[in-house]
Amino acid sequence: MKTILLVPTGEGVGLTSACLGLIYALECQGIKAGFLKPFSQENTTEPDRTTALYRHISQQETVEPISYINLTKQLNNGDTDELLEEAVSLHRQIAKKHDIIIVEGLVPNSRDAFVSELNASLAQALDAKVLFISNADINKPCQTAEKVEAQLRHFGGAFSTRTIGVLFMRTKGLSEDSAQIPVTMDPGLRLVDEIENFTAEIHKTHSQIGSTQFPIIGLVPFSNTLSVPRVSDLATQIQATWINEGQAKQRRVLHSSLIASNIEHELHKFVAGELIVSASDRIDVLLASSLATSNGIPLAGLVLTEHHAPNPLVLDFCQIAIKNGLPILHTPLSTFDTAQNLSTLSNEIPVDDTERADQVTRFVSSHIDPEWLTLILNGDYKPRLSPSAFRHELVQKSIAAKKRIVLPEGDEPRTIEAAAICQSRGIAQCILLAKPEAVAEVAKARGIELPHDLEIIDRELIIDQYVAKMVELRKGKLDEIQAKEQLQDTVVLGTMMLALDQVDGLVSGAVHTTANTVRPAFQLIKTAPEYSLVSSIFFMLLPDEVYVYGDCAINPDPDAQQLAEIAIQSADSAKAFGIDPRIAMISYSTGTSGAGADVEKVAEATRIAKERRPDLLIDGPLQYDAASVESVGKSKAPDSKVAGQANVFIFPDLNTGNTTYKAVQRSANVVSVGPMLQGLNKPVNDLSRGALVDDIVFTIALTAIQAEQQATK
Missing domain, CATH: 3.40.50.300 (P-loop containing nucleotide triphosphate hydrolases)
Incomplete structure (x- = not known):
């Protein structure tokens, strides 16, 4: 040790x-x-x-x-x-x-x-x-x-x-x-x-x-950037009380500015991340802060010093800012003493500032x-694919792949931030489908620095060049008028760009449903020659190991043949991302302990998968605990090479798969990356509508790696 x-x-x-x-x-x-x-x-x-x-x-x-x-x-x-x-x-x-x-x-x-x-x-x-x-x-x-x-x-x-x-x-x-x-x-x-x-x-x-x-x-x-506190960290330091706490635990103080002179000479200080410090009798400063917030500028907060807190009637004029989460504090200290106290704030990470802790750690x-x-x-350790190692490998492989990924939801704030991160870090060459001025407005309001080489394409300027090609791809299914109408949907437009090899992959779903993202892919990209269906997997980043769950997003009730194919697709995907697959075909029964159509379907799927891919470690039917817990696996399936140590879990239907992944994700506070779609000719991936910026970044990385793997087949 x-x-x-x-x-x-x-x-x-x-x-x-x-x-x-x-x-x-x-x-x-x-x-x-x-x-x-x-x-x-x-x-x-x-x-x-x-x-x-x-x-x-x-x-x-x-x-x-x-x-x-x-x-x-x-x-x-x-x-x-x-x-x-x-x-x-x-x-x-x-x-x-x-x-x-x-x-x-x-x-x-x-x-x-x-x-x-x-x-x-x-x-x-x-x-x-x-x-x-x-x-x-x-x-x-x-x-x-x-x-x-x-x-x-x-x-x-x-x-x-x-x-x-x-x-x-x-x-x-x-x-x-x-x-x-x-x-x-x-x-x-x-x-x-x-x-x-x-x-x-x-x-x-x-x-x-x-x-x-x-x-x-x-x-x-x-x-x-990494030494900046949240507004919530300031209150004790400056002996302040809250007028409005708002988003004090989310907003960070990048800079602070004292407002002393006439407001018209100070307006340049009202920018994203700024903490405005002013005497509490400066009603003009309070109103200017409110107006800036209403215009989409996320100030860090407002500190009112000396005297007494502002009159409630004045605060009534600031309700939009208050509703938008602008933190407002009042301190009895003088403006000078407040500034002095703020300058001596500790650089140590507060115990509840987990966002900053994550960034500092990386x-x-x-x-x-x-x-x-x-x-x-000194080579004495047995390596394993930890969640940190998985994320690290994900980013490094995507950087090496150098792929172009189109993002149809180009004016969505999380997508813009994720694209900026991916572009600046070289994770992918991102293409945002949106009006450039709309992207610039969102970036300015949120303090996002847009890389100079980030591509932003206005759909109205390119739609016409895809109409004839879309009609050709869907011959007999639609005419030019219908094609032009469908191409107004940026997901359809992005999918056409992918179909014509102008981009290497597509990521959507931050504001669209799974069906909106996947339907154009089915119509225009279609399944790969070796597969008969499209399925999905989630990478579940448990504390000790990365698990693969499939299918949790696409196929409601696959038959035995389809279930076997999902298992094979999932195993190949796991291998591609550095996981040595041990595949468990999940059921409510282990081995022959139970009977019924559902169990028989899983047993048949296991037989088919083993026959098609004898190189893979596959076993089933297995209950989830028999597949994942070593002691249970030894008890219920003592001769199995998978039981108790599975890392790829294939669920019998969408109801079971989706419920299980969400239960594990939420109850155990596990990060899940995906869904990653498998079986398509070209990579298209769906996001959860609740996706965080990091989720989008990692999904873009997944897509870039898939594109590289398909290109080298």
């Missing part, structure tokens, strides 16, 4: 972010990483912040740290050995279920003089390797190195067998371009040249730091040296 202890050189170095980023980087290497914070330094009964964030990021359990009261009590009583034994006990509880443990060390501060010594003792008690976490300034290499060296002394120096390197966080002095936020872990963001140059400067005074024995494993830039992991990780792991 490998254990890495992260030791910070001081306060505010980003220790929590470093822990989460390293765990995510390991997950993307297929390594199941546990987390342990043995000791709390917060004198509170609240749950530990880092531990709670780890649970969210990894969807795994861990133990709570030893409380600060118990920590100081035992140290004061001279019970250091007993304290370390407790820490070892916590470590062993986690070690049972993980390949490697990341341990968060204590933070040196002016209050706790015992920190450095206890960190050193902890490293010994857990037999842990030590990774140092420090902040850095590119323009101050000597001072940066001195902070690390001060802690190194407690662990035998840079050449000790226990010390393994340093990760520099919140690095100042780097270009703004280096602080881009990845969709998933992207080793391509690593600042290789910058690390080399910075190491050379450090070596002028501290030759050990950055050496082969003690490497710099990453240089993580300081990011203004950002940090993308700057960690993967070769260093491989060296530390």
Whole structure:
């Protein structure tokens, strides 16, 4: 069991972010990483912040740290050995279920003089390797190195067998371009040249730091975007009360502006993400903020200072802004004191800010040296396809595919944001079917930066070139007038572009039904020659493994022949995405324990699938628990090579499949990617109408990979 202890050189170095980023980087290497914070330094009964964030990021359990009261009590009583034994006990509880443990060390501060010594003792008690976490300034290499060296002394120096390197966080002095936020872990963001140059400067005074024995494993830039708080995080800091809380937990403060002069000279400050700070008697500022919100500009919020809260009659004029969620606070502090307090707000991630935690985790992991990780792991681990690894592979494969994906819902806000992300990260070349001015308006209102090479096509300008070709494709089914009318539907238009090989794939469904998305594909794209039907799968990202569920979206009641084909399609799709398929044909009965038409259909489908594809591991009928739970599988189907370890689940009908996937998704809080359609000549994929931006990004990536696979068949 490998254990890495992260030791910070001081306060505010980003220790929590470093822990989460390293765990995510390991997950993307297929390594199941546990987390342990043995000791709390917060004198509170609240749950530990880092531990709670780890649970969210990894969807795994861990133990709570030893409380600060118990920590100081035992140290004061001279019970250091007993304290370390407790820490070892916590470590062993986690070690049972993980390949490697990341341990968060204590933070040196002016209050706790015992920190450095206890960190050193902890490293010994857990037999842990030590990774140092420090902040850095590119323009101050000597001072940066001195902070690390001060802690190194407690662990035998840079050449000790226990010390393994340093990760520099919140690095100042780097270009703004280096602080881009990845969709998933992207080793391509690593600042290789910058690390080399910075190491050379450090070596002028501290030759050990950055050496082969003690490497710099990453240089993580300081990011203004990732350091921004939500409006809800400000209230306590400025002693404020809520006039309207609104979307305070969703809106982030990218900048703050004091409004002091005449309003006509301050209007340029009313932009997306801005926190407006003004005296509460400035009714014009309140009304301007309300008008900006009504015009679709998502201000971060409004802070009214001094005096008293505004008159309710004034607030009546702002009801549209209030209904649109504009957070409004009032503080008795002066405008100057409010600004001072805001400037000293902590950079630490609040325990409930899971969105920011997700982004910071990906950002940090993308700057960690993967070769260093491989060296530390030393090939002793059995890789598995974790959800993090699945998402990582998904994005990397789609980047390599370089495919053109058309998005018919081109003026839909989530789709625009997803397209901007995919375009900027190289996940796909996206084409939005919409009026350019409509896209620009949405982007401006939501603060979305549109990449210069993002294609936006007005359907009215291109419809005519597809009319004759659509009539030809649907010969005898419609005339030119009907074709032109149908092409007004951007999904139909996008499908025609795909049919004529002008794009490689299509993603729709954010505002359209599945039928609206799939029907044109059936009519114009049709099924692949080797298949007789189109089906769907969901990738279910469980905490430990990725499962494939099919069919949960297309075929209401497939017969045995169709069910066998769905199983084969799903197995091939699983293989294509790095999953070694073990296919369970699901029924309410396992083996021959039950009878009836439904069971017989599944049994026949299993027989057909095995006959057609003897290379696949397929078994059925199996109940869901017999397929997924090892102990149940051994009991109910002891001779099966699938029971208890299935990862591809084929449901007997749409009712069962759709119900099961939604039950698992919602009850277990599992991320599902899909539905991904299979069996078509060219890739068309449907979205849930409740899809998040990330869901759309990953579906675009799926579609790009499908297009690449079909092109290489």
